[in-house]
Amino acid sequence: MKLRLGRFIASFFGFFLIMEALRDLMRSPEYWQRFLENPIEFTLSILQSALLFICYALFSYLFLYSRYKKQPKWITVAGIITIALGVIGLRYLVEEVILKAITGYGNYYEGTTALYYISDNLYYAILYTAFGVCWFFVNYAVIRDQQQQELVLENKKSELAFLKSQINPHFLFNMLNNIYSLINMGSDKALAATEKLGQLLRYSLYETDKLVTISEELDAVMGYVELEKLRFRESVQTTIHCDPQALHLQVTPFLLMPLVENAFKHGVVTNPNLPITIHIGLEQKILQLKVSNAIAQREKDSVGGIGVENLQKRLQLTYGSDYSFEKTIADEVFTVVIKIHFPS
Structure with a gap:
């Protein structure tokens, strides 16, 4: 099974645009106004979010790709949950610590507790982690189906070769x-x-x-x-x-x-x-x-x-x-x- 990161990243950004950017633009006139007033700043903001959200999907996909058949299923589930929580922590570090120290602004109000931050990010964690998991299993099913068809063909070839010889x-x-x-x-x-x-x-x-x-x-x-x-x-x-x-x-x-x-x-x-x-x-x-x-x-x-x-x-x-x-x-x-x- 090939990694195919190029297809994965392209599919993720397509999914992200539908789920976040286009949804927000259609939901509120304010987003259109922000985009028209400063398209570069708006685009960079969207790109920042996309780069953070892709971590949920990418890390989950890579984890399953490298470990899925090598460990019990409960360890796989625990690993996915750990990845989701770890990316929430990564997002907090980037937005509320690093960027806030550079720009003076964070994505949340002062005094936001860690518990609130985690609960508020669970939607994104579940959504984009699920994207990575679904991408892996869809590709895995396709590859397994192709291998099964090849195996049937090879078994037939083996049978015919033996019969002929x-x-x-x-x-x-x-x-x-x-x-x-x-x-x-x-x-x-x-x-x-x-x-x-x-x-x-x-x-x-x-x-x-x-x-x-x-x-x-x-x-x-x-x-x-x-x-x-x-x-x-x-x-x-x-x-x-x-x-x-x-x-x-x-x-x-x-x-x-x-x-x-x-x-x-x-x-x-x-x-x-x-x-x-x-x-x-x-x-x-x-x-x-x-x-x-x-x-x-x-x-x-x-x-x-x-x-x-x-x-x-x-x-x-x-x-x-x-x-x-x-x-x-x-x-x-x-x-x-x-x-x-x-x-x-």
């Missing part, structure tokens, strides 16, 4: 031929392979429009690995470790699948010393997903394909600043580490 006619014919061979040999693996293929198709077609649990994502990944094993003469080497506390967590679908698919496309998956390794941990509300695999010599320049790039985009749209994505290559091993922070 794996659940395509070539992949299906391959799997069906393997299953046919198993049936022809009377192997007990035929039924299990057919079930795995059905589960993978179902997951890729029906689970992309909602959140899934880590357990569901792992089931899909293991089903995919079992199917890939059918086309390898050598044994596919995989190591999977998952913290049981993480299994129930809901995440965006296809977090692990693109990384495992990438390992089969660009990596060595039959080396017992360097297996495909999947590690899922949960510590202090931070979920860590780590996938590593040996790099095939012929594919050094292709490590991390479109699926990995798409995954990064979906993570950004789904989790904003609550995630990190790191990929490294060391000792011929490609590793991706994803960390997702789950609020309390």
Whole structure:
């Protein structure tokens, strides 16, 4: 979400002119007379008020922009109230202390109490603080709506990319031929392979429009690995470790699948010393997903394909600043580490 201070300031002054300057000019002929007699002095007076009143809106907007998602809601409310009262104090300092010392005139009569000054300024505090708050939430809602639409689009792209790269006619014919061979040999693996293929198709077609649990994502990944094993003469080497506390967590679908698919496309998956390794941990509300695999010599320049790039985009749209994505290559091993922070 961008700050967009230029739009904010322009909108505020438009709002201020409607609420204060034009209202006063329409309400009393005296204001017209003052404006006609000395337009410069009148304009400077209006500008002074605007610069003070914008503090209510601007400070509230900046406070929400920087802190809204990082703290409990009651702290946010307390912060807004503190800002409003603080700006009242700032206005008192400027008008009743600084300007009065310079010009000899204040905005209030001598003897005005602090309580009266605060109560008299509550109208402006509430009005212009509300402007800053409303500006933030309107922009926040617009940005969230745009991100949601982008996320839906990216999820569809992810689904289509996966279907094209794996659940395509070539992949299906391959799997069906393997299953046919198993049936022809009377192997007990035929039924299990057919079930795995059905589960993978179902997951890729029906689970992309909602959140899934880590357990569901792992089931899909293991089903995919079992199917890939059918086309390898050598044994596919995989190591999977998952913290049981993480299994129930809901995440965006296809977090692990693109990384495992990438390992089969660009990596060595039959080396017992360097297996495909999947590690899922949960510590202090931070979920860590780590996938590593040996790099095939012929594919050094292709490590991390479109699926990995798409995954990064979906993570950004789904989790904003609550995630990190790191990929490294060391000792011929490609590793991706994803960390997702789950609020309390």
